[in-house]
Amino acid sequence: MTKINRRTNELRGNTLPALTWNWMDVNDVKIDLQNNQKIPYTAVQSVGEIDQELKHTFYDLDHGISEEVMRMNSEQCNLANHWRISDREPIEVRLPQSAENPLLVDQNQIIVPPLQNGTIVLYNYSEDDSRVERNSTILVDVENDAEINVVLVQRLNENSISNVSIVARVGDGAKLSLATVELGAGNTVFHYMVDMEGFGAESHVKTAYLGSGNNHLDLFYHVRHIGEECISDIQVNGALMDHAVKKFRGTIDFVEGCSGSDGNEEEFTILLDDTVRSIAVPLLLAHEDDIVGNHAASAGQIDEEQLFYLMSRGLSRKESESLIVESRMTPTFDQIPNEELRLDLRKEVHSKILHR
Amino acid sequence: MSNLRSNLTSDHNVKQLDTERILAEKAAEREALKESRRKERAEKLKERTYVEEFDRGVYDIKNPNTYEIMLDKGLNEEIVREISSIKDEPDWMLEKRLAALEIYRELKNPNWGPDLSELNMDEIATYIRPKAQMESNWQEVPDEIRKTFELLGIPEAELDYLSGVGAQYDSEVVYHNVKDYLALQGVVYTDFESAVEQYPEIIQEYFGTCLKPTLHRYSALHYAVWSGGSYVYVPEGVHVDIPLQSYFRMNAPGAGQFEHTLIIVEKGGSLHFIEGCSAPRYNTINLHAGGVELFVKEGAKLRYSTIENWSRNMYNLNSKRAIVEKDGVIEWISGSFGSRVSMLYPASILIGEGARSEFTGITFAGAGQTLDTGAQVVHKAPHTYSAVETKSISKGGGKAIYRSLVQVEEGAYGCRSNTDCQSLMLDAQSRGDTIPTIILKNDDVDFGHEAKIGRIDDQAIFYLMSRGLSEEEAKAMIVRGFAEPVAKELPLEYAVEMNELINLELKGAIG
Secondary structure (H helix, E strand, O other), X not given: OOEEOOOOOOEEEOOOOOOOOHHHOOOOEEXXXXXXXXXXXXXXXXXXXXXXXXXXXXXXXXXXXXXXXXXXXXXXXXXXXXXXXXXXXXXXXXXXXXXXXXXXXXXXXXXXXXXXXXXXEEEEEEOOOOOOEEEEEEEEEEOOXXXXXXXXXXXXXXXXXXXXXXXXXXXXXXXXXEEEEEOOOOEEEXXXXXXXXXXXXXXXXXEEEEEOOOOEEEEEEEEEEOOOOOEEEEEEEEEEOOOOEEEEXXXXXXXXXXXXXXXXXXXXXXXXXXXXXXXXEEEXXXXXXXXXXXXXXXXXXXXXXXXXXXXXXXXXXXXXXXHHHHHHHHHHHOOOOOHHHHHHHHHHHHHHHHOO | XXXXXXXXXXXXXXXXXXXXXXXXXXXXXXXXXXXXXXXXXXXXXXXOOOOOOOOOHHHHOOOOOOOOEEOOEOOOHHHHHHHHHHOOOOHHHHHHHHHHHHHHHHOOOOOOOOOOOOOOHHHOEOOEEOOOOXXXXXXXXXXXXXXXXXXXXXXXXXHHHOOEEEEEEOOXXXXXXXXXXXXXXXXXXXXXXXHHHHOHHHHHHHOOOOOOOOOOHHHHHHHHHOOOOEEEEEOOXXXXXXXXXXXXXXXXXXXXXXXXXXXXXXXXXXXXXXXXEEOOOOOOOEEEXXXXXXXXXXXXXXXXXXXXXXXXXXXXXXXXXXXEOOOOEEEEEEEEOOOOEEEEOOEEEEOOXXXXXXXXXXXXXXXXXXXXXXXXXXXXXXXXXXXXXXXXXXXXXXXXXXXXXXXXXXXXXXEEEEEEEEEEEOOOOOEEEEEEEEEEOOOOEEEEEEEEEEOOOHHHHHHHHHOOOOHHHHHHHHHHHHHHHHHOOOOHHHHHHHHHHHHHHHHHHOO
């Protein structure tokens, strides 16, 4: 749903599937895309050919962050990838941005044919301090009995903005695992929507984030149980420091007919500084009785006992804090096949917390 | 070389064939599994019979619609002035009403929550005066009205376990009484019109300061046309040991009830206030937009219990708000059973250090009902505590929505908040949503939120049946057990009433 605020004419997106009190400002979020020209992206080459028909089928399911953002994505697209996944080595795509490549507007289609399984990593990062923008759409079609592990890592600098929309469809007995790591960007808008259409389809999401500086993170998930006996879970773990603001808005939607489905969402936030803002809106929408849905959200400072234990072993307070935060992120990091990248991410989290 | 290549292609073909074979096998397996799993699930969910409408007993008894004054349907400045002049109000009150009317005109229906488009203010009479004066002796209350309250058990309850009773019939309070020993200690319990007359300074100081007319459209409407309600004042250090009760009965069809309740519990005082509501069923839409303002001073304690059983033609758009000072305690007990649409989210504003708020609620949505309920807590001071425990049950296509807010402000350090909400759906037509929002603006908080949604646990049913209960009995017992945390917070008589309401509601769903 595109919504343009009439008073300020600003672009808004990531609208909740069930609205609530407007004054809390959680129904949608401001989108900060400024570029309106088509600028080439030269760091990597496109792979394969975009399937236009498939693209439209997916847009019928969901408009990602918003229709307007999708339209900009189509018009300004400067990288288009289409993959058919088969059992082979993980695919890793590095998407650097810098003064030379200030704009990345990528369209990605990930098709996983029946019985295949694979891993794909999209790694977006800043090479310098210049302001860059990203507007990305990722369509994932997991056909019957297939499995895919999608990993997204985002490490843009503080001046930059990141907008990523994932729209996925999961078939009979198929499984989609998504791991996302958000360590950068001044303004992050993330959108994940999955239709679990098949019998026994599964969607597993793990997110790790560290909000620092004046970063603003909007993490939006919409998981729809359509087929019978679908299983889903969303696990979001992260820490906030400095003046960071995080909005977690996750919805598990049990559509009529999804008998025997099981959905879980969990959000855990560690608050490191007095000046952070943590907002959570965990929705459960149920239109089917034969289901089980759970959600849990918690937030607070690091457990004193854990800190005390680590400090009694000779670690400094900040070292201990960092260790505890890293441990919450480990399940997400573990889904990254590239060990070097994993280590890099840990180092970054470590040094950010140590030097705050 | 060519040999090798042909080998490779044939390998490829074999692989292709393999894939197809495996896929076909998998698909066949899955079809068989789907069938068997469907059967299993269908067996679990045995056939049910539904009763669309059922007799709600005493709640449904209608009295002939006789009244002394009934203002024209609709809402305009004239009507507001007329209400004010009928009540012979001071000018400042009329000004407040007119200002609220302006606000009402500017505000729109919310873009979220239940659909309110059917609610047309042109079809609703905002003021109906019954043929009765306010009395403090039940024998003086006109027979017909007295009988209604007798059937609802109010005069009997007053004798047995209440220290004061107020009874409102349509727009006016028809009975108000408080036990002498409390009056001697300075406890004031009266209808709101008398309070405006007798305690103008206090009312002017507090009225509309906790619950503002700008809050939403129906709170503006409330302030424009309010009528009836109660005023309670508990002086410093006085403990009102037995509960006070106000009962609101709406008899007229196509009408609105807009009572205003204002309670002040001074430093160290305590009070348990019970509010009951019901109305007979009509085919026209009725509206209830009451306003409740609670002021809990330092170290004071207030428990506010509501058992709401409006008929299924009622739009219940009620607003309740409490301001709690240092070490004060507000406890909300809320049971929502009736009405066609409810939007009710009692709010606690914790402004003093160590203030506490506890909310316990149950919502039971049956066929044709959309009950959007929940709680709001704003932690504005350090070391404040809040707990929310809610249970929602929906059946027969009913929608039970839990909506909430917990907000911890900057500088409100060392706050603790816990939420636990559970939803139970008794059939596939029903809907149960939870829409909580959590906003934390400092790091020194201990916050937890948990929600569960789903069906009755089969193992629990199986266990009870193995102990000799029938399936229906087992289910009813589980539902009652589910409601237990709310029931146990109520005085015994009300807990019994609530259980009866649940049994009444379950009649249609189970068995």
